[in-house]
Amino acid sequence: MQVRNEEKYKGKGTRKCRTCGGARALIRSHNLYICRKCFRESAQGIGFKKYG
Helix, strand or coil, rough: CEEEEEEECCCCCCCCCCCCCCCCCEEEEHHHEEEEHHHHHHHHHHHHCCCC
């Protein structure tokens, strides 16, 4: 049985934060791939506004 590379590496473990490298609480919408901790630090620099 032979497994192709596309099928071998899938799932949550393959996606990591671009800033810190963490794999938990990842924001993937808008193709960000940033964890929520790094997002809070850099949200205004990216162009998001804080409400509340």
